[in-house]
Amino acid sequence: MSEQSGKISHEFFKESFLGKCGKKRPEVTAGPQFGVDVSIINLANGQAMAMASDPLSLIPSLGLSESARLSVNLVANDIATTGFAPMYGQIVLNLPAEFSKKDFQTYWDYFHQYCSKLGIAITGGHTGFIEGQNSTIAGGGTLVTIADQNQMLTSTLAEPGDAILVTKGCAISSVALLARSFPETVKNEAGAEHYHKACDLFYEISVLEEALLATSLDLEQGVTAMHDVTEGGVLGAIYELAVASANGAIVYKDQLPVSETQSRVCEVFSLDATECIGAGAMIITCKKEAVQKIISKLKEKDISCTEVGQITDQAKGIKLNTAGQASDLIYKEKDPYWEAFFKALNAGWK
The missing domain is CATH 3.90.650.10 (PurM-like C-terminal domain)
Structure with a gap:
């Protein structure tokens, strides 16, 4: 097993990302931080937008339905820490080249189903098929919610x-x-x-x-x-x-x-x-x-x-x-x- 399996360490985060997150913008009130699940961006009229991203799963032992369920719920869990439900989602899928059209339709139907159940509108993303892709990580998802600034938790x-x-x-x-x-x-x-x-x-x-x-x-x-x-x-x-x-x-x-x-x-x-x-x-x-x-x-x-x-x-x-x-x-x-x-x-x- 590789020494790098799993999430990066706190030290790796500090060494690689701290102070290296592009332009500093005053409306970003919560950016990348250890132990913080979401990013918060202040909007007009006292509103704020929370965003969270996580890998998406395609795990053979789970199957297509449960892989999609796990994927949606793990990102939604991050947004839930604000005290609000997710509203919008961007889905990026990089799938194995041999993934059949039938399996893709089934997999995507479950994404649609689970997002609909949680009240999430899928607003875009990217889908592609890649030779040599055999990971249980099939891409990444970002969920977004909007609420009053003074009610959003971190x-x-x-x-x-x-x-x-x-x-x-x-x-x-x-x-x-x-x-x-x-x-x-x-x-x-x-x-x-x-x-x-x-x-x-x-x-x-x-x-x-x-x-x-x-x-x-x-x-x-x-x-x-x-x-x-x-x-x-x-x-x-x-x-x-x-x-x-x-x-x-x-x-x-x-x-x-x-x-x-x-x-x-x-x-x-x-x-x-x-x-x-x-x-x-x-x-x-x-x-x-x-x-x-x-x-x-x-x-x-x-x-x-x-x-x-x-x-x-x-x-x-x-x-x-x-x-x-x-x-x-x-x-x-x-x-x-x-x-x-x-x-x-x-x-x-x-």
Whole structure:
């Protein structure tokens, strides 16, 4: 496995991109930053535009429908951190030359279907077919939303004293994708019941509903910031949010939501569920008095939400409390999911 698999590190970002993002324009209020999901551009009449981009997936073990679903939801999750739903999308597809017209029509029909369901108008993009293209990354997508400047959230807005909440659970996408990629292994090692539950977690990867529900409360007494969980897992996402907002944090590991299914599947692949790719969970920071209101609001829609820590002053650092002992939360630049996946693949696991 290449040392460069997965997202670039924070150090790579600083070395390669910091201060090298073209012309500085005053209306860009949030540009490329560590731990920030979207870019924000101020428009006229007190409006702002948020944009987010992500790779698009074409994964044989998932199939065309689920690849399209994953692609749309992962970009939409970034926009959801603003507290608003995506409105417009640009889709770029660079597909294998041997990809049939029938498969393309099926694949695109699912993009149309999932974007329509989320209220996204596809406004353009690019489609091409390339010899030698055999990657599971089929291109890239950008989603856009427009809302009032003073209502749009970013992960930079968390404040000391805020509670830290996690929706659903840890390692949602890791567990779902590993179960679907290595079904025989997961059935044999974790059991058929946990295999089926793990596969079903794939349909929990969207965080748009909980984001909109949480921010439907009065912002003055409610949500201050959100950050969707991706590489680095729940712990990595909390670390990123703390850095983005120039704060510290204390996280209680025994409060992190890990179901038996997530634990059992991660154990098969020697993974810690709190540290690996966890799309499907949202980190929410909020005022202490809003914690129970938000948890109750989400529970009405059968979305679990757990308080796991608190935002602190930056001087206190980012800490992980394990069994009553606090230590520095170590940020993993490389998500362990990738090593586990390729190790299983190379070992011929089925």
